[in-house]
Amino acid sequence: MLSFLLRSIGYTKKRSPISDFYSLPLPNDHLVESRLVYLSQLSGDKASIYSIVTESSKISFLDHFTLEHRRESTQDLMSIMRRLRNIGNTVGATRTYFKLDEGLAWNDLVCALYDTPDRHLRLYCIRLSNKIIVVGNGGPKNVRAWQDNPRLSREVHEMMHYSKIIRIRLNDGSLRVSDDNLKFEGDLMLTY
């Protein structure tokens, strides 16, 4: 049954980092309607910053993150937004700005923007390349590992879930990267 489903979404059995993912079961919440949105206030000619909106809320994950933490962590949020705008317009999404390998699978591309020193407001992302990132949600990280905090755990799993959908969709061609590698093209809906 699984192999039939995989074939129906264009899965071919070539060996690549992405193909290893298709052996994993799909998450239970795959019916949530969601789509990628391009954050025009942060993106620029060095990198595109995307986030995700769901049908139930219609505001981006980054807005949810901001709403939740703006009272107690305004300075951190300002720093995060300024850094994201720098990534979009000046320096690009260089790997060193991110704490890589935050997800459980070696190839899920889930990472976190580095926290400002002595503060620990963590924003989880999917770093597709130097030119495209998808920002999610996060929270204060006051534990050694995100697995020790149910809220952070949920956010990381959510990004792993969307990372998987994005990479399946890139593989089947319904979602594409533009010729200049800067934008997503095609169907930005992530419902799967």
Added chain:
Amino acid sequence: MKKIKDMDTNYSSDLIGDLLNDINPQEGARIDYKMQLAAKIYAGLKSKGWKSLQLAEALNLKSPSLVSKWLSGTHNFTVDTLVDIQQVLGIKLIDIEPLENEHLHHSKAVKTIKK
């Protein structure tokens, strides 16, 4: 209300806009400089074909994790650290041009006017 499939791909929000606008110019410049210093150091590493470990070794650091902090774009560098890094990587991170006579004359002129 619009379905998300009918939404514009370009998304902007007052929340993000307010945060970007409310940051004071000094703090904004500090963030920009930290990120650009990190970018210059990373470019210097790549042009030498080095990894963080080799920079850590060249500077006698105990661990390359400090280099990761430098490259994170959030580190508040000391002048000592910047001088050390630019020497081993052969790059310029602090630009100290000698004071030109023109500037000295200008300072003297200002003092004279003040008197």
